[in-house]
Amino acid sequence: MKSVRVVAFAVALVAVSVAAAVAWLGTEAAYAQSAWRFGAVLVLSGDGAAYGNSQREGLELARDTINAAGGILGMPVEIIFEDSRGERTEAVNAVLKLINRDRVLAIIGPTYSPEMFAAGPVADRARTTIMGISTTAVGIGEIGDYVFRNSLPEEGVIPTTIRVSKEKLGYRTAALLYSNNNDFTKSAAETFERELRTNGVELVAIETFHDGDTDFRAQLTKVLQANPDVLVVSALYKEAALLLQQARQLGLDQPVVGGNGFNSPELYRLAGEAAEGAIVGSPWFPGRDDPLVQDFVARYQERYGRVPDQFAAQAYDGLMLFAEAARRSGNPTNRQAFRDALAQIRNFEGVTGVFSFDEHGNPMMDATILQLRGGEYVEFK
Amino acid sequence: MGARATTVWFQQLINGVSLGATYSLVALGYTLVFGTLGIINMAHGDIFMFGAFFGLVLVETGLLSAPAMLVAAAGGAAIMGLLLEYIALRPLRRRQAGHLTPLISTIGVGIFLRSLALQLFGPDSKSFPMALRGGSYRLGGAVVTQVDIVILTAGLLLMLGLWLLLSRTKLGKAMRATAENQATAALLGVNTEAIIAVTVMLAAALGGVAGALVGLSFAVSPTMGLPYGLKGLSIIVLGGMGNVPGAMLGGLILGFAEVITVQLLSSSWRDMAAFTLLFLLLVVKPDGLFGRAQQAGGRA
Numbered sequence: 001m002k003s004v005r006v007v008a009f010a011v012a013l014v015a016v017s018v019a020a021a022v023a024w025l026g027t028e029a030a031y032a033q034s035a036w037r038f039g040a041v042l043v044l045s046g047d048g049a050a051y052g053n054s055q056r057e058g059l060e061l062a063r064d065t066i067n068a069a070g071g072i073l074g075m076p077v078e079i080i081f082e083d084s085r086g087e088r089t090e091a092v093n094a095v096l097k098l099i100n101r102d103r104v105l106a107i108i109g110p111t112y113s114p115e116m117f118a119a120g121p122v123a124d125r126a127r128t129t130i131m132g133i134s135t136t137a138v139g140i141g142e143i144g145d146y147v148f149r150n151s152l153p154e155e156g157v158i159p160t161t162i163r164v165s166k167e168k169l170g171y172r173t174a175a176l177l178y179s180n181n182n183d184f185t186k187s188a189a190e191t192f193e194r195e196l197r198t199n200g201v202e203l204v205a206i207e208t209f210h211d212g213d214t215d216f217r218a219q220l221t222k223v224l225q226a227n228p229d230v231l232v233v234s235a236l237y238k239e240a241a242l243l244l245q246q247a248r249q250l251g252l253d254q255p256v257v258g259g260n261g262f263n264s265p266e267l268y269r270l271a272g273e274a275a276e277g278a279i280v281g282s283p284w285f286p287g288r289d290d291p292l293v294q295d296f297v298a299r300y301q302e303r304y305g306r307v308p309d310q311f312a313a314q315a316y317d318g319l320m321l322f323a324e325a326a327r328r329s330g331n332p333t334n335r336q337a338f339r340d341a342l343a344q345i346r347n348f349e350g351v352t353g354v355f356s357f358d359e360h361g362n363p364m365m366d367a368t369i370l371q372l373r374g375g376e377y378v379e380f381k
Numbered sequence: 382m383g384a385r386a387t388t389v390w391f392q393q394l395i396n397g398v399s400l401g402a403t404y405s406l407v408a409l410g411y412t413l414v415f416g417t418l419g420i421i422n423m424a425h426g427d428i429f430m431f432g433a434f435f436g437l438v439l440v441e442t443g444l445l446s447a448p449a450m451l452v453a454a455a456g457g458a459a460i461m462g463l464l465l466e467y468i469a470l471r472p473l474r475r476r477q478a479g480h481l482t483p484l485i486s487t488i489g490v491g492i493f494l495r496s497l498a499l500q501l502f503g504p505d506s507k508s509f510p511m512a513l514r515g516g517s518y519r520l521g522g523a524v525v526t527q528v529d530i531v532i533l534t535a536g537l538l539l540m541l542g543l544w545l546l547l548s549r550t551k552l553g554k555a556m557r558a559t560a561e562n563q564a565t566a567a568l569l570g571v572n573t574e575a576i577i578a579v580t581v582m583l584a585a586a587l588g589g590v591a592g593a594l595v596g597l598s599f600a601v602s603p604t605m606g607l608p609y610g611l612k613g614l615s616i617i618v619l620g621g622m623g624n625v626p627g628a629m630l631g632g633l634i635l636g637f638a639e640v641i642t643v644q645l646l647s648s649s650w651r652d653m654a655a656f657t658l659l660f661l662l663l664v665v666k667p668d669g670l671f672g673r674a675q676q677a678g679g680r681a
Contacts, residue, residue, distance in 0.1 A: 180649055207643075207648045208647075208648045208649045209648060209651075210652075212604065212607070212608055213608075214595070214598075214599035214600065214605070214608075215396075215399075215400050215403075215599070217392075217396040217399075217400070217640075218393060218396050218397075218400070218639065218640040218643035218644065218648070218651075219643055219648045221389055221392045221393050221396060221644070222389075222643060222644060222648075224389065224392070225385065225386075225389045238506045238600065238602070241506070241508075241600070242599055242600060249517055249524060249526060250392070250524050251524060266505060266506075270506055270507075270508050270600060272511060
C-alpha cells in the first residue's frame with residue numbers, strides 16, 4: 001500500500017501549502033488593503049539633497065491633500081521614503097527593499113536619470129510600476145513596460161516653444177546660435193533646428209561657440225548680414241547673457257527665443273535690458289493663471305514658506321497621477337492592474353499642465369511659454 | 382548688397398581689433414616675465430582673473446570710477462605678483478631648480494588661485510554696472526563700444542610705456558641686464574633679486590589691468606582666465622618670446638584670424654583655423670615674428 005501512502009502524503013502536502021498560501025495572502029491582504037502604499041526613492045542627503053527635499057515636500061503635500069479628502073476609495077495613501085543619496089547602488093537597494101519587504105504598490109523616483117537606468121530595470125523585472133518625476137534623459141520610458149516618467153525633458157519643451165512663438169510672432173527666417181561643446185545645449189539645438197524646419201521656418205544662419213567664450217561679435221556680425229526674423233539661442237545663461245548684450249549692441253533687435261539656459265533668473269541679472277522680451281519654454285510656471293496652480297502654490301507656500309520649484313511641482317503631479325491610477329484600478333495589491341490603469345491616463349490636469357503618457361510611458365504635454373518682462377517671467381500670450 | 386557687405390567687413394575689422402587688443406593686453410605681462418626670467422608664468426591667467434575681481438570688489442563698494450577701478454586691479458594684482466615671486470619663484474631659484482620646475486610651481490599657484498576665487502566669489506558670472514561700461518558709437522554703419530576703445534588705447538599705451546621703460550630708463554637697463562645674464566648683472570652692481578621682484582610685480586599689474594578691462598567688457602568669473610591664459614601664451618610664441626611689440630601684434634593677428642574664420646568659413650572652425658595659422662607662421666618664422674634666437678630669455 002505504498003502508493004496510497006504517497007498519494008496521502010502528496011495530498012497532505014498540497015493541503016498544507018494551500019492553507020499556508022491562503023493564510024499568507026490573507027495576511028497580506030489584511031495588511032495592505034487598509035492603505036494605498038507607495039514608495040519614494042529620492043536624493044535626501046548629499047549634493048542633490050535640495051532636489052530630493054523639494055520632491056519630498058511635493059509628495060507629502062499631495063499625500064495629505066488626498067487623505068484630507070477621504071483618501072482613495074476610502075483608504076488613505078501611505079508613502080515610504082528611501083534615501084538614495086544620488087547613488088545607483090543605493091537606488092537599486094531601496095527599490096528592492098520597497099518591492100520585497102514593504103510590498104508597495106508602486107514606486108516614485110529615483111531623482112536622477114542614471115539612478116533610474118540602474119533601478120528601472122530592477123522594478124520592471126519585478127513587475128512593479130516605477131515613475132521618475134525628475135528624470136529627463138532620453139530613453140527612460142523605453143526601459144520597460146513598468147517604467148514611466150512625468151518629467152518633461154528639454155526636448156519635450158522645445159516643440160511647444162517654437163510652435164507657440166511662431167504662431168504669435170509670425171517669423172519666417174531664423175538664425176540658430178548654440179554652444180557646441182556642451183551635450184545639453186547641442187542636443188537642444190538639434191531639436192530646435194528640427195522643429196524650426198518642421199514649422200516651415202528657413203534657417204538663414206547657424207553659428208556656434210563654446211562654453212566659456214566671451215566675444216560673440218564675429219558670429220553676430222554674420223547673423224546681422226543674414227538678417228533673420230528671429231534669433232534662436234541654445235546656451236547656458238552665462239554665454240547667453242553676453243551674447244544677448246553684444247547682439248543688441250550690434251543692432252540685432254529681433255525677438256529672441258531661448259533654450260533651458262534662459263530659464264535662469266541669473267540671465268536677467270547678468271544681461272539686464274538686453275534680455276528683455278526673451279522667450280523660453282518651461283515645464284513649470286508658478287505664476288500661471290489657473291486656479292489649480294494658484295491653489296497648489298498657496299498651500300505649498302503656507303506649509304513650507306517658499307514658492308514651489310519644478311521638483312516639488314512635478315512630485316505633486318506624480319502622486320496625483322498615482323492616485324488617479326489607483327482610483328481606476330481599485331485594488332491596492334494588484335500591481336498589474338495599477339500599471340495598466342496608469343498607462344491609460346490621458347489629458348490629466350495637473351499643476352504642471354495637461355498630461356498624457358505616450359506608448360512608452362514618457363510624458364506628452366505642453367510646456368508653458370514664458371517671456372522676460374521687466375526682470376520677471378510672465379506667460380507669453 | 383555691396384554697401385551692406387562693406388559694412389559687415391568694417392564691423393568684422395572692428396571686432397578683430399577689439400578681440401585682438403584683449404589678447405595683446407594679456408600677452409604683455411607674459412612676455413615681460415619670460416623676457417626677464419625665462420619663465421613661463423602659468424598663473425598669469427589667474428592673476429588676470431583676480432585683477433578683474435579686485436576691480437569689481439572696489440566698484441561694488443559704490444565707487445563708480447573706471448580709473449580707480451583699474452588702479453585697484455593693478456595694485457591688487459601687483460601684490461599677488463610679489464607673493465608669487467616670494468613663495469613660488471625665489472625659493473626655487475635659490476635652490477638652482479631646473480627650467481621646468483617654476484613652470485610647474487606656477488601651474489600650482491594658478492590652480493590655487495582659481496580654487497580660492499571659487500571659494501571667495503562663487504562660481505557665478507558677475508558683471509560690472511552698466512554705468513561704468515559706457516555706451517557705443519556708430520562708425521559708418523558699424524558699432525564700436527567705449528570699452529573697446531579703452532582696451533585698444535590701454536594696450537597701445539602700455540606697450541609704448543613698457544618699451545620706453547625697457548629701452549630708455551635705468552630700471553629698464555637693469556632689467557635687460559638681468560635678462561641677459563643674472564650673474565654678470567649682479568657682479569656689475571645690479572640688485573638682481575629686487576629687479577626680478579619688480580618685473581614680476583609689473584607683469585602681474587599688467588595682467589590685473591587686462592583682467593579688469595576684459596571683465597568690464599564681458600563678465601567676471603573664476604574661470605575667465607583659462608582661455609585668455611592659453612591664448613596669451615600662444616601669442617608670445619608667435620610674437621617672439623619676450624618681445625613687447627611682438628606680443629601686441631601677435632594678439633591682433635590672433636584676433637583677426639578668429640574673426641575672419643567665422644566670417645569666411647564657419648564659427649565651429651574658429652579656434653582650429655586660428656591656431657593653424659599660428660602654426661604656419663611659426664613654420665615660416667620659428668623664433669616668432671620679432672624673435673631673435675638669443676632673445677629666448679637670454680638664459681638659454
